[in-house]
Amino acid sequence: MHNPHPGLPELEYVKPASLEEASAFLVAHKGEARPFLGGTDTFVRMRDGFWKEKYLVDIKGLDGTNVITFDPAKGLTIGSAIPMNKVSAHPDVKKNYSLLAAACDTVASYQLRNRATIVGNICNASPAGDTIGACMAYGGVLTVFGAGGVRQEPLATFFKGPGKNALQTGDIVTAITFPIPPKPHSGRYMKLGRNKMSDLSIVGVTVLAYKDAAAKSGYTFKVVLASVAPVPFMAEAAQQILAEEPVTEESIGKAAEAAMQAVKPIDDVRSSARYRSYMVRNLTRQALSEVWQQVKS
Amino acid sequence: MATAQTKETTYIGVSKPRVDVREKVTGAAVYTDDIQFGAALLHARVKRSPHPHALIKKVDISKAKELPGVRVVVTGQDFPYFTGLYLKDRNIFARDRVRFVGEAVAGVAAITEEIAEQALDLIEVEYEVLPGVFDAVKGAEPGAPLLHPNLGDYEVPNFIFPVPDSNIANHFKVRKGDVETAFAEAATVVEHTFKVPHVQHVPIEPHIAIAQVDGDGNVTLWASSQSPFAQRNLIAKSLNIPESKVRVIAPLIGGGFGCKAGVTMETIPVAIAMKAGGHPVKFRLTREEEFYTNFVRQGLTAKVKVACDKNGKLTAIQNQMWWDGGGYTDYGVNITRAGGYSGTGPFNAPNIWVDSMCIYTNHPVGGAYRGFGMSEVHTGIVQVMSMLAEKAGVDFVDFLKMNVIQEGEKVLTGMTMHKTGIKDCIEKVAKEINWGVKDAPTAPNRKRGKGIAVMWKAPAMPPNAGSSALIKLNEDASVTVMVGGQEIGQGTFTAMAQIAAEAMGVPFESVKVKGPIDTQYSPYEWQTVASRLTWSMGNAVRNAAMDARHKILEVVAEAWGEDIENLDIKEGYVISYASEESISLKDIVVYGIPREGYNGWVGGPIVGSGSFMPSYVTGLDKETGQGDRAVVHYTTGAQAVDLEVDLDTGQLYIHRAVSAFDVGKAINPDLVRCQIEGGFVQGMSSAIFEEMRLVEGVMQNPSFVDYRIATTMDVPAKIDAYIVEAAQDDGPWGARGVGEHPMVPTIPCLANAIYDAIGVRVPNPPLSAEKVYLTMLDNGVVK
Amino acid sequence: MSVTRINLTVNGSKEVVDVPSNWTLLQMLREKMALTGTKNGCAAGECGACTVMLNGEPVNSCMVLAVECDGAEVVTVEGLVQDGQMDVLQQTIIDAGGVQCGFCTPGMLISARALLDRNPNPSADEVRAALVGNLCRCTGYIRIVEAVQTAAQASQ
Structure with a gap:
């Protein structure tokens, strides 16, 4: 029986002055404290009684979390506290990382995206995270401030299971960084929900493609699948088909079939596993066809 | 009795601006939650049953009472009286048995909502879990676990027919002519069983009520309510006090759709306030509670069999309905009755057989929901007519015009049909939707189709x-x-x-x-x-x-x-x-x-x-359902849609919806159109998205995250609403109501259109993208 | 549980408020300031009835802690009327027939106002996308979308 609190349970709000202080607090109150950004998942889980931490540590505004910068030589850095609407409206993001902007705009509602953050979306490690595919396809790397200093966590190895990630107690993600993407490239995020917009994804297919002389086919396609496995993942077999075989309607269909074979969806209240499997195939095929039309011309 | 007038009017039939x-x-x-009560206000929360069916062995509230800030803790032992709108089968708090997940077992009032919530964990309840009934058809069979062993003793009005020693809280019957012979002699017969899931009303304002009891025992209740007078009556009954001691104040209401009619949670703060020493007590359902403890639209299983002659003229209609009434059917028994006396839909046939049974189950409690059973009934009856017309080789619009009820004909209960514009409604929507013309899809991976449906509905209420x-x-x-x-x-x-x-x-x-x-x-x-x-x-x-x-x-x-x-x-x-x-x-x-x-x-x-007050409604014979006048009148209408099905996903794209309803006389035409538009979208939402996922009595999706309703992005760009006016003889200037009707035909209308598009029928809502896609897959429409 | 004193501006007025740390902005507006135009529909960031403007951008006020609003500027539906004059959206939503029970209306108006502030001439699809987080069960949305477009035209 799902019977959440009418409001938030009793909690203490902690606003540290520095990353060091925040990290130290989290370590000192291990199991009792949790960092939060927009709170859009945190508050819901606390009302549900699913998370029971006593302290919520607000890391918005700490060093580096509140800036978004683009360097034409190095790439894009998005502070962890930057809400999704700021990301998708940022001219450098729109120009150079349009797939990320598009993925942001599929999350929930406009007003929720004024609080929800990309880093929060990643740290929740939801199998359904809408922005994770774009972040993986663009080669995102997290900057983590932890007890042992600052380190980099590539997304490729960050997710450990539904709701589980590579962070340790006291770790605070301050930003996500992306290298300069291939120019030109074409990306597409196909999200299928029960409603046309605003739902969680039943299936999320992210595709990014660009010309690549190193690939036998002359193109590299990246395919990231969400909501169809414990964590979002790169569909490598599909990618390989399109790297090695000439890109045609047939090989795209073959890659889509390979994506379908690679997933391990579950039956849940949102969808059956069977429907998810077919949707992976159909949406991957659609997304690949669309980006192929753009990238080949 | 007022009579229709024909003289020129100044303000009738004019779209005056809303006054509110x-x-x-x-x-x-x-709205109710906006009223400020100051520091004296106490907040209530409710201890709820986690079991769908169990005996209560013991309730220990001693620890909860000790929690600082807690002022009142009450249980079923404090309130022994029965209440209910039609069948009096409910107590305020469960006393010896719980019958659905979420049923109130104890109530707490504290100085904050959070302390009241904490106190719930300190209430210890010992249960003996019983086998449950989770399927209405099985629940009606002999040998099913009995939910209400004392059903035969409950107080009930003379038009509700419970079957003692069973789970059948009401069995309404119509027997007219000889359906068996008619089926044997018919040119074409179709039979199909339909299932309609439980759905929820989803007003944006959750239920809320505040109660205060003064030293003389006078009760004041502020509630978000469609029924302040019925609530006064029912609350007085449940507390065994005179109506004059209860005052209900109902401010503006943030959506009702039936769930704020009768009584659901409003007695709870009253019961607590009786022990709160004059403090006002506020009780507000969380959105999650709104989903599974509030009245629901009952689930329905309907076995429908219809027959026509070689020209497509109906000869027999048989509709057997099992309504999933939930743990208490105080309101649901009359939905069943309404489903029965309107069980043919707006169709006429010489031979009719209707069984409409309200079955106790260990599911949430059924109550009024916009349409009062008619959306569910029409889901089956209209689709089956469409199947029959196709099998008989008759165009569906021609079939409808041939078979819908007309003025002067006898409806299934024997009442003579009054003036009705249903044929005009059919012709209007058929013309507007360009019926008979197959339009091309807008994209290669889509198929396009049109659907049409008709409806009728009478106000369902006591005769007086x-x-x-x-x-x-x-x-x-x-x-x-x-x-x-x-x-x-x-x-x-x-x-x-x-x-x-x-x-x-x-x-x-x-x-x-x-x-x-x-x-x-x-x-x-x-x-x-x-x-x-x-x-x-x-x-x-x-x-x-x-x-x-x-x-x-x-x-x-x-x-x-x-x-x-x-x-x-x-x-x-x-x-x-x-x-x-x-x-x-x-x-x-x-x-x-x-x-x-x-x-x-x-x-x-x-x-x-x-x-x-209508004075002319008569009773109906218990065995045949026949009588002079079962209802005050029927409002009729028709709806049509033009849609596309995405072959890759099964998603629907509704291009256009057209509705026409006979409202007798539109007092304010624009407000009528607002009802028709909003009603279509609510109907569409329930048709495509909505279903309470109940597993062993537990709702799996009690939140907006997983109980999806239509958003701005899901509605068609245009909904056309047409008003037909065949005057009601006793309506003001000929008016009759139309608030509920616009959503009644929407499920079969969409189902018929999907069938037209893909050639395979998806009969049972929700007509979700998943269900449509997998149906196409299983039938070779897609690979 | 701690109570924190915060300073903020609400509908143009400077306010000093003491708030418990688990209170949301929604609770503070409704229960401390009697600004009851902002509605509580789900307490989970899903229905949009509690939408207010926070530092110029719409948010679900049930998804913001009150203590986070120290120094912030908040505009609620009550703040859309200025010097006795309704916002053009308030008139167009009336004229379009976009109000029935009215419970979603305050949040809907805030979302729409925010849209027109950032995009003075939105297409119907842009209006729909901007309002997707505001659930309405009565109207069927179409008239609300029309009202926003009419307001945009009126403001050109």
Whole structure:
């Protein structure tokens, strides 16, 4: 029986002055404290009684979390506290990382995206995270401030299971960084929900493609699948088909079939596993066809 | 009885602006939760059953009482009386047995909502879990676990037929002609079993009620309510106190759709407040509680069999319905009755057999939901007619026109059908949707189709549900109309202002109709349900206005020494057609008129009163369902859609929806269109998205995250609404209601269109993208 | 549980408020300031009835802690009326017939106002996308979308 609190349970709000202080607090109150950004998942889980931490540590505004910068030589850095609407409206993001902007705009509602953050979306490690595919396809790397200093966590190895990630107690993600993407490239995020917009994804297919002389086919396609496995993942077999075989309607269909074979969806209240499997195939095929039309011309 | 009028009208049939909107757009409108009670306010939370069916062995509240900040803890032992709108089968808190997940077992009031919540964990309840009933059809079979062993002893009105020692809380029957022979002799027969899932109302405002009990035991309840008078009655019953000791105040309501009719959670704060020493006690459902503890639209299993002759003329209709009533059926038994006496849909056949059974199950409790059973009934009956027409080789629109009920024909219960515009509605939507023309899809991976559906619905209520109205005139000649019917968004206050203005002859702008409804001061109204206010309360307001008008004219006639027949009221002035004198109401409606030479006065403050109650509804025979007049009237209509199915995902793209309803007379045409549009979207939402996922009685999706309703992105760009007017003989200016009807035909309308598009039928809602896709996959439409 | 004193501006007025740390902005507005135009529909960031403007951008006020609003500028539906004049959206939503029960209306108006502030001439699709987080059960949305477009045209 799902019977959440009418409001938030009793909690203490902690606003540290520095990353060091925040990290130290989290370590000192291990199991009792949790960092939060927009709170859009945190508050819901606390009302549900699913998370029971006593302290919520607000890391918005700490060093580096509140800036978004683009360097034409190095790439894009998005502070962890930057809400999704700021990301998708940022001219450098729109120009150079349009797939990320598009993925942001599929999350929930406009007003929720004024609080929800990309880093929060990643740290929740939801199998359904809408922005994770774009972040993986663009080669995102997290900057983590932890007890042992600052380190980099590539997304490729960050997710450990539904709701589980590579962070340790006291770790605070301050930003996500992306290298300069291939120019030109074409990306597409196909999200299928029960409603046309605003739902969680039943299936999320992210595709990014660009010309690549190193690939036998002359193109590299990246395919990231969400909501169809414990964590979002790169569909490598599909990618390989399109790297090695000439890109045609047939090989795209073959890659889509390979994506379908690679997933391990579950039956849940949102969808059956069977429907998810077919949707992976159909949406991957659609997304690949669309980006192929753009990238080949 | 009021009669339809034909003379020219000033405010009837005119789209006057709503009277309740400025406050709503500025945030000034007061809803129940907006009333401020100050520091004395206590907050209530409820301990709920985690089991669908169990005996309560022990409830220990001692620890909860000790928690600092907790003021009151009550259990079922404190409140032994039964209540219920039709069948009296409920207590305020479960006493010896719980019958659905979420049923109230104990209540707590504390100084904050959070402390009350914490106290719930300290209440210990010992249960003995019992086998449950999770399927209505199985629940009706002999040997099923009995939910209410004392069903035979419950108090029940004489038109509800429980079957003692079973889970059948009501069995309504129609037996007319000989269906078996008709099926044997028919040219074409179709039979299909349909299933409609439980759905939820989803008002954006969750249920909320605040109660206060004074030292003399007088109860005041502020509630988001469609039914302040019914609640006064039911709460008094459940506490075994006289109605006069209960006062219900109902401010504006943030959506009801039936779930705020009757009583659901409102007795709980009252029960707690009785022990709270005069403190007001607020109880507000969380959104999650709103989903699974509130009234639900019952699930339905309907086995429908129909037959026609070689020309497509219907010869027999058989509809057997098992309604999943939930743990208590105090309201659900009458939905079952309505489903039964309207069980043919708006179709006519010489041979009819209907069984409509309300079955106790260990599911959430069924209650009124916009349409009162009709969406569920029409899901089956309209689709099966479409199947029959196809099998018989008759175009569906031709089939409909041949077989829908017509004026003068006997409906299934023996009542003679009144004037109805259903054929006009069918023709209108068929023409607008370009019926018979197959339009091309807009993309290669889509298929396109059209669907059409018809409907009927009668107000479902006790035979003698009454309305009343008071009208008082103020010094400035403004007119205050007092009613007991609630403004729930449908625009009834505006329609009543138009009716009063028209009947009195005063400017619309001078008429005020405002809440809150207060049982202590407002005149009686049975409930704001059943699409009955425009017709029933409209008659009462019209009668009150005519009464006030007559009193004014009597005064003037006496003062002027004129024949009252020569006097009239126009735009706030009394005029005489004989003397051509005129006088402003302002000068006379409170202070009267001086006699000539100030030789005394005539008149005084003018107050008009009016009431209305149908007097002609008869009972129906228990075994045959036959009687002279089962209902007051039927509102009819038709709907059509043009849609596409995405072959890659199964998603629907609705290009256009067209609806036409016979409202008798549209008092305010634009408000009628608002109901038709909003009703279509609610119907579409329930048809495509909505289903309470119940597993062993536990709802799996009790939140907006997983109970999806239509958003801005899901609705068609255009919904056309057409008004047909075949006057109702006893409606004000011929009006009858239309609030519920627009969503009634939507499920079969969409299902028929999907079938037209993909060639395979997806009969049972929700017609989700998943279900449509997998049906296409399993039938080779896609690979 | 701590109570924190915060300073903020609400509908143009400077306010000093003491708030418990688990209170949301929604609770503070409704229960401390009696700004009850902002509605509580789900307490989970899903229905949009509690939408207010926070530092110029719409948010679900049930998804913001009150203590986070120290120094912030908040506009609620009550703040859309200025000097007795309604916002053009308030008039167009009335005229379009976009109000029935009215419970979603305050949040809907805030979302729409925010849209027109950032995009003065939105297409119907842009209006729909901007309002997707504001659930309405009565109207069917179409008239609300029309009202926003009419307001945009009126403001051109």
